Amino acid sequence: MTEKQKQKIQKRIKAYRAILATEKKRFGGYMDSDGIRYVIPELYLQIQDYKGAMTYFRWFSKAFPDDIGFPAFNLFWAATLYENNKIPESLEKVYETAFSNTYLLDLIAGYNPDPIDKSELSGSENLDYAKDIYTACIDLITIEFKTYLSGLVENKTFKENIARFIAMQKLIKDEPVGQMRTHLLNESNKFERQLTGLKTTNP
Numbered sequence: 001m002t003e004k005q006k007q008k009i010q011k012r013i014k015a016y017r018a019i020l021a022t023e024k025k026r027f028g029g030y031m032d033s034d035g036i037r038y039v040i041p042e043l044y045l046q047i048q049d050y051k052g053a054m055t056y057f058r059w060f061s062k063a064f065p066d067d068i069g070f071p072a073f074n075l076f077w078a079a080t081l082y083e084n085n086k087i088p089e090s091l092e093k094v095y096e097t098a099f100s101n102t103y104l105l106d107l108i109a110g111y112n113p114d115p116i117d118k119s120e121l122s123g124s125e126n127l128d129y130a131k132d133i134y135t136a137c138i139d140l141i142t143i144e145f146k147t148y149l150s151g152l153v154e155n156k157t158f159k160e161n162i163a164r165f166i167a168m169q170k171l172i173k174d175e176p177v178g179q180m181r182t183h184l185l186n187e188s189n190k191f192e193r194q195l196t197g198l199k200t201t202n203p
Contacts, residue, residue, distance in 0.1 A: 006047050013043050013052075020063075030063060037064065041076045045140040050083035057081075070124050071101035072133050079141045082148060094152060095195040098162055102169075103130035108138065108146060109153040118169035161195060 016036045023030050030037070037060065044053035057077055060067075069077070078093035098105055106113040107130055115127045123129055138146070152158045168188045175181040 001047065009043050009047050013040055016040050016043075017056075024063075037067075038069070038073050041073065041080065042140060045076055045079065048142075050080055053080040054084050069096075069100070071097055071104050071130065072137055074100055075104065075137055076140060079145050082145050083142065091152075092196045094149065095161070095192075099165060099192055099196070101125055101130050102162065102166055103127045104134065104137065105149055105153055107131065107134045108141075109150040111153075116166060116170075117173065118166055119173040120169075165191065 016039065019036060020030055020032060023032065040056055041053055041060075044050070044056060053076075057080055074093055074097040078090045078097055081087075081090035081093055094105070101124060102116065102118075103113045103126075113127065120126050141149075165188070168184060168191065172181065172184045172188065175184055
C-alpha cells in the first residue's frame with residue numbers, strides 16, 4: 001500500500017467518525033442506519049493501525065454497550081487485541097467469534113467443516129455465511145494472528161469448550177418452547193459469559 005492510499009483510508013476513517021459524532025450531537029444518540037460503525041475497524045486493519053483500532057474499539061464498547069456485533073467484527077476485535085499484545089482479552093473475543101459462528105475459525109485454520117444440525121438463530125451463524133466472509137477476514141488479519149487462531153483450534157481446552165457449546169445448541173434446537181428450553185438457554189448464556197465476559201441474554 002502506498003502512502004497516498006494509506007492517507008486516503010485515514011481520511012475515510014476521519015469522515016466516518018465525524019458522521020457518528022454529528023449524529024450523537026444532533027440526536028443524542030447514534031442512528032447509523034448505514035452501519036458505518038462496523039466498517040471503521042476494517043479500515044484501521046487495512047492500514048495496520050492497531051493502536052488506532054484499539055482506541056476505536058474502546059470507544060465502541062462505551063458508545064454501543066449492547067451491540068453484539070457479528071462474526072467478522074468480533075474477529076477483527078480479537079485481532080486488534082492480539083496485535084496490541086492483550087492476549088487474554090483477545091482470547092475472550094476469539095470465543096465470542098466462535099460462538100457467533102462455529103465454522104469461521106475452522107475455515108481460517110484450513111479445515112473444511114460440515115454444517116452442524118444445531119440452533120442457529122440468524123443467518124450469520126451458518127456455514128454458508130462463514131464461507132462468504134472467509135476471504136475478507138483472511139485478507140485483514142496478519143499471518144501471526146492466523147497462526148495463533150490455528151493453534152487455538154487445535155488446543156484441547158478450546159476444542160472442548162467449543163464442543164460443549166455446540167452440544168448445547170443441538171439440545172436447544174430440538175427442545176420445544178418450555179421450561180427445559182429456557183433452562184438450556186440460561187445454561188448456554190452462563191457458559192458464554194464465563195468465556196467471553198459478555199452480559200448475554202436469552203433470545
